[in-house]
Amino acid sequence: MIPAVRFQQVSRHFGPVRAVDSVDLEIAPGEFFAMLGPSGSGKTTCLRLIAGFEQPTGGHIEIFGETAEGIPPYRRNVNTVFQDYALFPHLNILDNVAYGLMVKGVGRPERTKAAEQALELVKLPGYGARKPGQLSGGQRQRVALARALVNKPKVLLLDEPLGALDLKLREQMQEELKSLQRALGITFIFVTHDQGEALSMADRVAVFNNGGIVQEGTPHDIYRRPKTRFVADFVGSSNVIAPDMMTALGGEKRWASLRPEAIHVAGEGVEARVEHASFLGAATRLSVDIRGTRLHVMLPAGANVPDVGTSVRLVWQPVDVHYMDDAA
């Protein structure tokens, strides 16, 4: 099968800065793919390379088997939902959505119909006559989505599209995006620095750092088996334990990760001091101190919460300890 997007040793250097450095990547058609990483890790540059806003300084990019480098953005059947939406302020919502069809020479009745359908798809029917300035952030986000989807792109790029929304709206949009992607079958490539968003929405995740991909896999893989210390640190809530501490705890002298929910309070085991307890609703998260190392322990709802300052004993299964590389 021809991949929707293929990077072969792609680099984008800005002078001495290696924004993207020798990245290999294959994204399958119809996949919901997330590029996850801290700011400056190269994920957005990768997206811009696919959109055509940047040209690679090295390597080869293919979109559905066709060479993409040297092709301007307006000749790529790829559309972008911009981080701050980039709606045209002088056009009303309908003209914004119909813009892509207008510049491609689609007649007015036809493009109006398509734009109205797209607005319906994103649950904003009847908003066509308004101006972008009259819409809320969430609504603008939907318009940006409709404006991209109306062109029926082969690949849809989303650059931190939910970043500016409040939590509740963000969770709602996550679900909607996911079901939209399933219904339309378009390849979605999604850039985010929010690990929760990446893990909950994507079929596959690539974790970026320093211009390269550190680990690629399903959200489950990334969460359960982080390849390096960086991934464990960045992706999440997992406890990262230094090699010296691991030997002290009776394990191998390597970096390891241990998920908070795998640690249990018991009558025996390693002694730890409770430093802090946060009530999270469905669970309580303890911060404990074991000889200078801070660990998080997730207590299920209903469990006894020890007082702050007291000592507890902790146990975990050796299989839950996941060893990883020290590399970034």
Place this chain on the structure above:
Amino acid sequence: MTALALTKPAELSETSILPGRGGFFGQLSDAFWRHPRLLLFLMLTPPLLWLGIIYIGSLIALLLQSFFSIDDFSGLVNYEFTLATYAQLLSPTNFDIIIRTIIMAALVTLASAVVAFPIAYYAARYAQGKWKALFYLGVMLPLWSSYLVKIYAWKLILAKEGILTWIFEKLHLSWLLDGILNLPVVGGNSLSVSYLGTFVVFVYVWLPYMILPTQAALERVPGNLIEASSDLGATPSQTFRTVLFPLALPGIVAGSIFTFSLTLGDYIIPQIIGSSRLFIGQAVYAQQGTAGNVPLAAAFSVVPIVIMAVYLWLAKKQGAFDAL
């Protein structure tokens, strides 16, 4: 837990409400804080008086003058309402002056916009740091030197024995210059006595007034709108027509108000560089000075005001200010 402590300078008060600063200015600060409109009123009154009485007032006085007439025999102003002066304004000779000025102003505005746009675009989109400073310096520097000096400098450049003729000669392009000068209407004996020369100098002198507002408007266009347009399939020329130009239009219109109205009112440039045919500004100058016909001078001055009002009304109707 470590104990947090902030050391506190001795001057700070222990009470929760701080004592008033006292004195006249302390009282004044409190009064202004309680009545914010008072401050606004005090700040706006002097400029509004200036604008209202001296500026608008004199415009109205001017308008009134144009409804009087002049007694042809005594040369004295006859203070009775009449439209005779306006009838005089529309006589063929005077009407020619108006049409000539409007055409010149329109062409100067158009040329300024065309020349200014790329410069403004570069400055707004690409120039950074010292290049931006250089841009501002380059645009503003001509405004620092005297207007008259610049115009006389241009006269030397454009004159028959001037630099331009010399350059054309050295490039063996004299035939081209002669061809241009032989053009009907715009040509003449030399560039310095032709409409073309007047036009070139007008464009040169007013160009900064077009570049700066255009640059300010372009600066406010977010770069990602250009990217979004391209992403949606628009070629660069489509992006220019459908995104960049409409969003820059308020700036271009603001600039055109300057170039258009300054050209309409100027009487020095056409006097020094150009054919001897009059422009509105020269007509006003001649009527109120040597001819002593103040009503006709006033009527001539009303023309640019009316034209600008119509122009702004049309621009607004065309949606030039929608993107503001």
